Amino acid sequence: MxxxxxxxxxxxxxxxxxxxxxxxxxxxxxxxxxxxxxxxxxxxxxxxxxxxxxxxxxxxxxxxxxxxxxxxxxxxxxxxxxxxxxxxxxxxxxxxxxxxxxxxxxxxxxxxxxxxxxxxxxxxxxxxxxxxxxxxPTQALLDGFTLFNHWQSFQGKQVLILGDIAHSRVARSDVQLLSMLGCRIRVCAPRTLLPRGIHNWPVEVYSSLDPACLDVDAIISLRLQLERQEAGLLPDLREYSSRFCLQPGHIQKAASGVKIMHPGPINRGVEISSSLADCGDSLILEQxxxxxxxxxxxxxxxxxxxxxxxxxxxx
Amino acid sequence: MEYTRVCNAILNGTAGTLLLHEGLVQEFIPGGIPVESTPGRDLEFDARNCHLLPSLIDIHVHLRDPGQEYKEDIASGLAAAASGGFGRVLAMANTDPVNDNAGITGYMLQKGREHHPHGPFLHPVGALTRGLKGKDLAPLAELAQAGCRAFSNDGLPVQDNELFRRAVEYASDLDLKVIDHCEDSFLSVGGVMNEGRMSDYLGLKGIPDVAESLQVSRDILLAAYLNIPIHLAHISCASSVELIYQAKQKSIPISAETCPHYLHWSEELVGGYNTLARVNPPLRTRDDVLALRQAVREKVIDAVASDHAPHADFEKEVPFAGAPNGISGLDTCLSLVLDLVRENVLTLQDVIRLMATSPGELFRLPVCSFAPGDPADFTLVDLEKKWVPSPETMLSKGTNTPCLGQTLQGRVMVHFIGGVPVINRLLSQP
The missing domain is CATH 3.40.50.1370 (Aspartate/ornithine carbamoyltransferase)
Structure with a gap:
């Protein structure tokens, strides 16, 4: 080409x-x-x-x-x-x-x-x-390439993007790339961290992590910037992690062999539990x-x- | 010189000759009736079927002088006004230093007279609060005495409702209006464009339209409660229009202006991070544009002002979020409004109402109605004439407009103020 x-x-x-x-x-x-x-x-x-x-x-x-x-x-x-x-x-x-x-x-x-x-x-x-x-775009391409190495085909795969969508360039580029390749995308975040016009995006919106994880093939957890709390978009990290920190319990609801990803750097215990970041299905270092x-x-x-x-x- | 005769001019659809004498309108004589002239003593203009419009009044401009003369100064700003058909402009107080005392007001008035003795005329708008800080009242009586025509905290709107109420009351003693830039600065914090589909897509912080309409509702409620008129600046969205409509139904003393950019462009113009489309309030949606078009036609919105906000080229040649807000508008305002006449949104009479008669009534400034004895403040406008805004054709120092390089239609060919032609483009083209 x-x-x-x-x-x-x-x-x-x-x-x-x-x-x-x-x-x-x-x-x-x-x-x-x-x-x-x-x-x-x-x-x-x-x-x-x-x-x-x-x-x-x-x-x-x-x-x-x-x-x-x-x-x-x-x-x-x-x-x-x-x-x-x-x-x-x-x-x-x-x-x-x-x-x-x-x-x-x-x-x-x-x-x-x-x-x-x-x-x-x-x-x-x-x-x-x-x-x-x-x-x-290079993050999205490497995310896509990492999944490509495991999946070969993206058709019908369900990917959950978890966390601060509104302020994330990774989320914007990942949604564009993965939906272009044929994935179905879900996003999960508090309303304050979603773009106002999220209904215009090719995604399904979840405000609760349990249903969001159901049957998904990959989960991309995003870094929570600590300044979001200062801007009044969140009460505090403790409450955020109690609602949106990805835990082993959530993974059990996902499809078997679900891939765990994160663009880094990780806030362990805030957006992803430490054990999941290091688990066998984690592709974080492969990314x-x-x-x-x-x-x-x-x-x-x-x-x-x-x-x-x-x-x-x-x- | 006895008389100035403006032949072959069109007034309200009728061709005729306008006679001027000593700076005043003597008479409009319809038809091609030959009028006795005294060769060598009379000055004759062939208007070549241009339309007669009164000199326009722009009730919202930023002339950047004193303090930011690299963007614009009073001489260049008033030259752009003359070129755009404006005989009077209300200049906002966000200069450096701020126009919050008689010294600055006096400086502005004097500089205007010095550079443009025949006009256009500058009418300073005094700061509503000292330093525009929104903390305590500026010396409004001193400002009124020095020649301010209105008061405004434009650009840095007063968030404190108690202070705003007292400012409106205090100004009413002086028989001058408060002009409010309606923006809830908490809702708009950090925003650089309209909040919606485009801001999501571009990854830019948005300003929701309710940041404006919430403050519009405050002003309407206060105007009703105090029974004191308040003028609302640069209305940009349908939700504000709806509130103003309801207020006027109840005869609440509210008036409002919008700007040509809100009547033409929507947030899509920001696509590609076009900093020339960055303005505050931001360009909204296509539905907002349509609502504003209806509002100017149906007199819900009283006036069209340019919100002339010139900036230097290099200030706009930066990533979008780092660019200053504002569109340079004095040169292009009339052409953009005349577009709406061609699109059958407005009539030429509506244009005169929105850009001369209503502004004159709102701020008690004289407007030529072409009756005998009226000041000879008028323009000859060629509705067909095409022109392209560029550093060569614009008289403002700021060429920061989305119109730059585009073809506009409708041009002031001659501008008379007090019977003196301050702009004359007929001379250069036989």
Whole structure:
């Protein structure tokens, strides 16, 4: 498949065939990641800027490792320590980066739409590593890829997304991706953590965890940001966890072999019980491994799009 | 110079010649009747079948002067007003420093006179509370004495109901209206666009329409209780329209304005994180647009104001949530309202009512009715003339409007104030 996109800003601009192609490509990089020498020279000479204007550990490390395994040079830039903290506008920072001619820029930003904004000012590829509440397409793709490795087909699978849907870019991107692939999606959260127009989304809404878990094939628990309590959306964490913390009892109502997922970082005992996070059906660490492969696939697809035919070397 | 003769002009559908003398309307003579002229002594304009409209009054503008002259200043703001057909503007108090004392009011008036001695005229709106902080009353009598035409906490609406009540009462002694920007700042906290389908989709914090209509209901109840008129600024949603309709049925002394953007655009315009569509109150839904169109036609809403809110380009070239609110409107307001005439929502008479007569009555400002002796404050408007808003065609420093680069129809060709042509586009095109 000839990759036509310049930027990866959200999920909805991808077709199901393209998502499938990302999964197939990721599978080949999974194989490379299982080798003793995990580095291949396909992006040698390419430079990737990792611009994380919001704190991130796993996504940034994952992209960094993906770039290095493909032999690209990666450069990190954080908001603190960059000119942004000196009052430089985002546009000026980006134009400055542009002048250094990177091949791709990976952006994490606290404002929704920031990735699209940057992409409109840059000639190089922009990969959105999370913008505000808007989108986190690489997380959704790695979530989808992780499930794909277990399921092969998504048709008719029921997935529950549990937690703060309203303020979650992961939820928005997961709903778009998994419903595109044929899953039926449920969401479960207190009303204050659901978008006002949730009835317009392709999801079933539950306000109680027991019925929400009934017969589901996978549960994606989301991190609860502690600031939601400060904003008056919740009484306190104790009450939240008593209603919405995923417990072993809930899993028994789900389909057998239910997959437990979480984008991390986990608040153990708040949105997921500690024992479940570590249980045999938990894919949480597998998500992290898949994440590196998916991001290698994405860097490969976006950085070689002008030169189709660049082959991934066989062992 | 004896007379100014404006020939081939259309007044209320009738072609004729308008005679001006010493800044006043002398007479409108219908038909092509030749009028004796004194060559060399009379000034003659060929209006080329443009329509005669009174100079308009914009009761809601932000001129950014003093303090943010890089966005706009009084000279450029009044030039944009002249260009857009406005002979008078009410300028809000959220300047820096805030217009909460006679010194600032005096500065604004003087600067207006200095740069535009023939008009357009600036009428400052004094801050309702000191520093617009919503804590204690500004010296309203001092502001009135200095020349303020109304009072408002626009942009930072007073949440304290007791303070707001006392402010309305105190202002009524001075025979000046309070203009309220209706927004419950708890319900709107952190919001950057309308709450609904689009905000969910874009992942942006929304502002529900009840943040406005709840405060509209407060103002209506207070106006009824105190029997003192309150004017409601920039109404944006159907739920507010419904409340205003009911209040007017009961003869509660409430008046209201809306803006061209609420009559044209809905939240879909924010799609793609278009910061030019970021405004407060936010663009609502298509149903709200339709309700507002009906409300201006049926006199539920009294006036259309631009809520002219100019910003520098670079301030809007940021991610959506970081962009300032506001649309630059003085240059484009009339063209956008004339669109509604072409769409048969309004008549030209409705436009005059909404943009001149009613604003004049609400804030006791003179409006030309083309009767003998009226001030010669009027425009010649070419309803067919197309133009494209751009930094070259707009006189405001702020080109932050969704109309930028779009083709608009309807243009002020000549604007007379006191008989003096302050804008004349007929000259440049033979």
């Amino acid at each position: 000839n990759w036509i996109h310049k930027d990866l800003l959200d999920i909805e601009s991808l077709s199901p065939d393209e998502v499938r192609h990302v999964f197939d490509t990721s599978t080949r990089f999974m194989e490379i990641n299982s080798r003793s020498i995990k580095k291949v020279p396909i992006l040698k000479g390419k430079s990737v800027v990792l611009f994380f204007a919001e704190p991130s550990t796993r996504t940034k490390t994952s992209f960094d490792m993906a770039a290095k395994r493909l032999s690209a040079d990666s450069f990190s830039l954080a908001a603190t320590g960059s000119s942004l903290s000196k009052g430089e506008s985002l546009k000026d920072t980006v134009l400055t980066l542009q002048a250094m001619k990177p091949d791709a820029l990976v952006l994490r930003h606290s404002l929704s739409g920031a990735a699209g904004f940057i992409a409109s000012h840059l000639d190089c590829s922009v990969l959105n590593a999370g913008d505000g509440w808007h989108a986190h 992290v491994s898949s994440g590196v492969a998916v991001r290698m696939a994405l860097l490969y697809l976006y950085l070689t799009r002008s030169k189709p035919g660049q082959e991934i070397p066989e062992e």
